Amino acid sequence: MCGIAGIVSGVPDRVDEARLVRMRDTMTHRGPDASGVWHDEARRVGLAHRRLSIIDLSPAGAQPMATADGDLHLVYNGEIYNHVELRRELESAGHRFRSRSDTEVLLHGYREWGEGLLDRLQGMFAFAIWDRERERLFIARDRIGIKPVYFSNEAGQFLFASEIKAILADPAISRELDPVSAWHYLTFFVPPAPLTMFRSIYKLPAGHKMIVHPGKEPELSRWWDPSDEPLDLPDDDTACAEQLLELLDRSIERRMMSDVPFGVFLSGGVDSSTNVALMSRHMSRPVSTFSVGFKEHEQYNELDYARKVSRRFGTDHHEVLIDENDMLDYLPQMVHHQDEPIADWVCVPLHFVSKLARDQGVIVVQVGEGADELLCGYDHFRIPLDQERRYGRPLRALPGPFRSGVAGLFRAAGRFGDRWQRRADLVSRIADGEEIFWGGAICWRGEMKERIWGASRNGRPPNAALVPEAYTDYDSGAVVREILSPFRRENQRADFYQNMLYLELRFRLPELLLMRVDKIAMSSSVEARVPFLDHELVQFCMNVPMRMRLRGGVGKYLLKKAVRGLLPDEVIDRTKMGFGAPMREWLCGPFGRFARDRLLNNRHGLFDSGTMQSLFDEHVAGQANWSAHIWTLLNLTLWHEHWIERRPV
Numbered sequence: 001m002c003g004i005a006g007i008v009s010g011v012p013d014r015v016d017e018a019r020l021v022r023m024r025d026t027m028t029h030r031g032p033d034a035s036g037v038w039h040d041e042a043r044r045v046g047l048a049h050r051r052l053s054i055i056d057l058s059p060a061g062a063q064p065m066a067t068a069d070g071d072l073h074l075v076y077n078g079e080i081y082n083h084v085e086l087r088r089e090l091e092s093a094g095h096r097f098r099s100r101s102d103t104e105v106l107l108h109g110y111r112e113w114g115e116g117l118l119d120r121l122q123g124m125f126a127f128a129i130w131d132r133e134r135e136r137l138f139i140a141r142d143r144i145g146i147k148p149v150y151f152s153n154e155a156g157q158f159l160f161a162s163e164i165k166a167i168l169a170d171p172a173i174s175r176e177l178d179p180v181s182a183w184h185y186l187t188f189f190v191p192p193a194p195l196t197m198f199r200s201i202y203k204l205p206a207g208h209k210m211i212v213h214p215g216k217e218p219e220l221s222r223w224w225d226p227s228d229e230p231l232d233l234p235d236d237d238t239a240c241a242e243q244l245l246e247l248l249d250r251s252i253e254r255r256m257m258s259d260v261p262f263g264v265f266l267s268g269g270v271d272s273s274t275n276v277a278l279m280s281r282h283m284s285r286p287v288s289t290f291s292v293g294f295k296e297h298e299q300y301n302e303l304d305y306a307r308k309v310s311r312r313f314g315t316d317h318h319e320v321l322i323d324e325n326d327m328l329d330y331l332p333q334m335v336h337h338q339d340e341p342i343a344d345w346v347c348v349p350l351h352f353v354s355k356l357a358r359d360q361g362v363i364v365v366q367v368g369e370g371a372d373e374l375l376c377g378y379d380h381f382r383i384p385l386d387q388e389r390r391y392g393r394p395l396r397a398l399p400g401p402f403r404s405g406v407a408g409l410f411r412a413a414g415r416f417g418d419r420w421q422r423r424a425d426l427v428s429r430i431a432d433g434e435e436i437f438w439g440g441a442i443c444w445r446g447e448m449k450e451r452i453w454g455a456s457r458n459g460r461p462p463n464a465a466l467v468p469e470a471y472t473d474y475d476s477g478a479v480v481r482e483i484l485s486p487f488r489r490e491n492q493r494a495d496f497y498q499n500m501l502y503l504e505l506r507f508r509l510p511e512l513l514l515m516r517v518d519k520i521a522m523s524s525s526v527e528a529r530v531p532f533l534d535h536e537l538v539q540f541c542m543n544v545p546m547r548m549r550l551r552g553g554v555g556k557y558l559l560k561k562a563v564r565g566l567l568p569d570e571v572i573d574r575t576k577m578g579f580g581a582p583m584r585e586w587l588c589g590p591f592g593r594f595a596r597d598r599l600l601n602n603r604h605g606l607f608d609s610g611t612m613q614s615l616f617d618e619h620v621a622g623q624a625n626w627s628a629h630i631w632t633l634l635n636l637t638l639w640h641e642h643w644i645e646r647r648p649v
Contacts, residue, residue, distance in 0.1 A: 002063070003030030003050035003522075004075040004149070005161040006128055008137050010215020014157060015039050015046040023159070023166040024048035029337075030077075030162060030522050033057075038064040038073055044214055045130050045137070047075045052525055054079065054364060057259050060099035067107055071132045074107050077162050078125030078147045079529070081254040086120060110138070115209065118223050122254065122535070126204070128160060137212040143224040143535045144370075145193075145206025145510025148518055151218070152201045158212050163519075164201055164339035168643070174200050175644050179459045180472055182606060186444040186452070186632055187476040189343040190512045194220070194466055197340040197639065199459075202466055206510035220466060224535075226505045227491055231543045240548060241562040244540065248562075251534035252278045255366055262364035263288030265353055265528075266315070267579055268305025270559060270572055271368030271377075275531060277566050279366065280313045288362050289315040292353040295323040297582035305571060312568060320356045322349065324586050328594065332649040335642045337523040341635035342516050343628075344441070345581045350516065354524040363526060369513050370532035373440060373504045374541035375556040376497060376549040377576060384437040385550070387426060388496045395430045407431035435480045437500045439508045443632050445476060452633070454608035483507060495546050505538065583627040588620050595634045604640045607633055 005023040007015045020037045028035075031050025039046035049063040066073045080086070083102035086109055091097070095108040102123075109117040110129055115138070124146035128139045139160060141149050151160040152167050154174075159167050167173055178199040181191035191197060193205035204210055207224035234240045252275060256262060264279060266272045266289040279287050289310055293301040303319060310317035327348050334347055357365055372378050376385075395403050407428045414424035425446060430436065438445070444452060457474045470482035480503065487494070487502045494502075514530070521528040531537075544558060551557035560572050587595060596616050600609055612633065619626040638649050 002052055002075075002077045003027030003162045003166070004048070004063075004077050004126065004128060005166045006047040006075060006130075006137070006159070007045070008130075008158040008212050008214050009044050010156040012042045012044050015043045017046070019170060020046045020048040022169045023161060024050055026165045026169050027161070027163050029525055032525050034059075034062055036063050038066070040130075040132070045073075047073055047128065047130065049075045052363070052522075052527060054258055054260050054527060055083075055102055056100040058099070061101035061103055063103060065101075065103050065107060067111065072107055072111060073130045073132075074103065074110075074127060076103050076106055076125065076127035077149075078123060078127070078142065079255075079257065079527075080105060080121055080123040080125065081257055082120075082122040115223070118209065124529070126162065135213060138209070139204065139212070140209040140223065141204045141206060143207045144505070144514070144530075144533045144538065146514050146518070146530060146533065148515060149204045150196065150201055151204065151210070153212075153218055154200055156215055158214075158218065164196065164198065165336075167201055168198075174198075175646075176200065177604065177640065177644060179455060179457070179606070180474065182636060183453070183457075183474050184471070184476050184479060185341060185343070185636065186449060187442060188439060188479075188507070188512070189441055189443060189632060190515070191340070192471055192479050192507055193511055195471060197636075198643075203511075206506070217465060226502055226538060226542055227487060227494075229539050230491075231539060233540070233543050233545075237548060237558070237561060240544070241558055244537075244558055245562040245566075247534070247537045247540055248274065248531065249278050249281070251531040251537055252366065253282050254534070255529040255531050256282060258364045260363040261288065261361055262366070263290060263357060263360075263362045264315075264366050265289075265357075265368070266291050266306045266309060266317070267368070267577075268302040268307075268309055268571065269368070269574075269577070270556060270563065270567065271371040271532065273305075273309045273567050273571050274371075274559070274563050275366045275368060276309055276313050276315060277563070280315075286314050286316040288357075288360065289317045290353050290357045290360075290362070290365070291317070291319045292349040292356070293319065293321050294349075294582055295321045297585055300577075300580055300582050302577055305574065308568065309571060318356055318360055320352050322352050324589060324591055326352065327581075327586065328591055331638065332642075333523070334520075335635075335638045335649050337519050338635075338639070339519065339643075341632075341639045342512060342519070343443070343632040343635045344512060344516050345583050345631055346579050347516050347520050348581050349579065350520045351523065354521045354526045354528075358524045358526050365521070365526060365528055366531055367517060367528050368532060369517060369530045370509060370538075371556065371559065372578075373501060373509060374532060374538065375544070375559050377555045378440065378578065379576075380440055381497070381500065382550065382553070382555060384500065385496060387436050391423075391427055392430055392436050392496075395427065403431040434477050435484060437496075437503065438477070438480050440504055441508060441512065443628050448629075449476075451611045452607050452629075454611075455606045479507075497546050497549060498542060501542060505542075509533070583631060584619075584625050587616075587627050587630060592616065592620060595630060598637055598641075599630075599633055602637045602640070603645060604637065606636070 034051040080102040126147040126149040194202040410424040414421040470478040
């Protein structure tokens with residue numbers, strides 16, 4: 001796991017080593033073990049690297065790495081889990097290796113297979129290869145989007161990096177908020193790729209590749225899609241559960257590939273406990289496990305379950321407890337390491353458990369991200385399924401005028417209370433052709449979003465060729481339609497949950513959940529691996545029928561069936577909690593006063609102050625829980641102070 005950066009210029013003598021070093025060393029946390037830099041003789045191309053040594057700890061694995069003839073130069077962030085098999089294939093084809101690293105496999109693989117290399121890779125990665133013979137930079141991001149890569153293309157120069165802060169190290173890059181991205185962020189907690197909160201900086205979407213010729217516009221295209229390889233699964237529940245467990249066991253074993261100590265983040269839920277159980281099968285020593293809890297709000301803690309799992313499998317267990325003061329002290333670091341606001345308060349406990357692991361000498365951890373999305377683990381997945389059954393299908397079966405009439409009746413009934421108002425809003429959206437499900441984490445939308453927005457609605461991303469037209473307007477529903485419409489056309493037999501899962505895989509998982517893990521864990525120099533998001537497992541779960549995801553109102557039926565007997569029943573059958581934080585309570589104390597002061601005295605002018613004041617008043621009075629809404633506003637405000645205004649948080 002590492003940090004990568006680079007520059008491609010259309011003009012000679014524009015790339016100097018000092019610029020590359022400055023970009024590289026903003027990311028020392030991503031690679032504290034070693035660093036490197038390279039540029040060509042004409043100073044048109046340069047690459048930089050920070051190394052977190054995990055595979056082949058010797059200097060032979062150092063980057064930037066070049067082929068013996070100097071035609072190819074590579075910087076790479078990630079892990080290729082099948083690199084040993086690929087090495088054997090390449091050696092049989094005549095390639096000679098100088099290291100044991102997966103980095104060198106990428107170099108020789110690109111020479112042998114070109115862009116076809118991507119289809120052979122199993123792992124998480126973001127890499128860039130300068131191809132001297134073809135005069136181009138080739139950049140790719142892994143299928144699921146576990147590893148990030150950002151870029152900017154201004155004034156005849158192309159810059160890329162693992163983190164936005166590395167690009168901002170170049171003073172020529174403008175620090176300007178993109179208002180359209182801010183609009184979408186309020187709904188989705190993060191802007192949709194390729195947008196970022198900075199007008200001049202973009203992120204390469206998951207499963208995409210990019211070709212950059214000096215002085216020309218980047219060519220961006222998708223190389224993998226979750227629906228690429230439909231599978232025929234066994235119709236029998238037991239056979240399907242056995243296949244799921246086999247895939248998961250293989251995925252976890254692959255992710256134990258490491259020359260440094262590794263462990264598991266353990267919540268005590270089914271996902272992380274399964275990680276521990278299967279990892280213990282492949283180890284002769286105890287698994288190292290790490291948990292986080294809260295000192296004063298024990299109702300959010302899952303430590304008792306984590307301890308039971310630890311005792312069951314004899315793990316080397318470690319815990320850390322945090323409180324409101326710890327969170328407040330951490331906020332400035334969080335804003336810095338996020339680069340752009342990622343409005344998920346899980347970032348707070350995630351930081352402390354990552355630091356705990358690193359303090360114990362553990363550098364690689366396995367985490368449970370993805371399991372709930374793949375197999376319907378949360379209420380916020382089950383609720384849209386019920387809404388589709390009760391309202392969506394019946395309404396769409398009616399002719400247009402009748403749909404409008406039904407919506408009118410519900411709007412009239414909305415006068416009788418909040419419950420009917422929510423139903424009226426839902427029915428009106430369906431009648432207007434909007435999607436029921438916008439994602440597993442949705443905050444501001446509809447009338448509330450209209451009320452909070454206090455700025456004008458102008459300004460568009462500057463590089464229209466890179467951004468879908470649907471993303472450039474103040475209509476977040478258009479983002480959802482842009483993602484789902486092609487999938488629906490090409491997969492007409494897909495059920496409602498498969499549509500939901502496809503949307504999650506294309507947006508929320510890569511840009512919110514996986515980015516919070518990457519940015520926060522790597523800020524402590526810890527590599528997080530996600531066995532539930534092995535692409536073979538993802539393709540399997542894309543094809544799981546609905547009856548195997550949800551049974552009797554209980555989600556993750558197939559996974560629970562698969563691990564029955566492996567895990568204690570009390571862990572399998574416990575009520576789902578989720579990894580959270582006592583933000584509702586914290587916003588009623590000193591942190592709430594801090595948040596109110598920062599929001600009501602902001603300098604960006606995006607939000608309506610009267611609406612913000614009402615949110616705080618109602619929240620503190622216990623009339624409503626506005627913690628998620630306030631957290632999104634605060635994250636953006638603190639980000640603006642740090643990155644745009646350049647003043648202390």
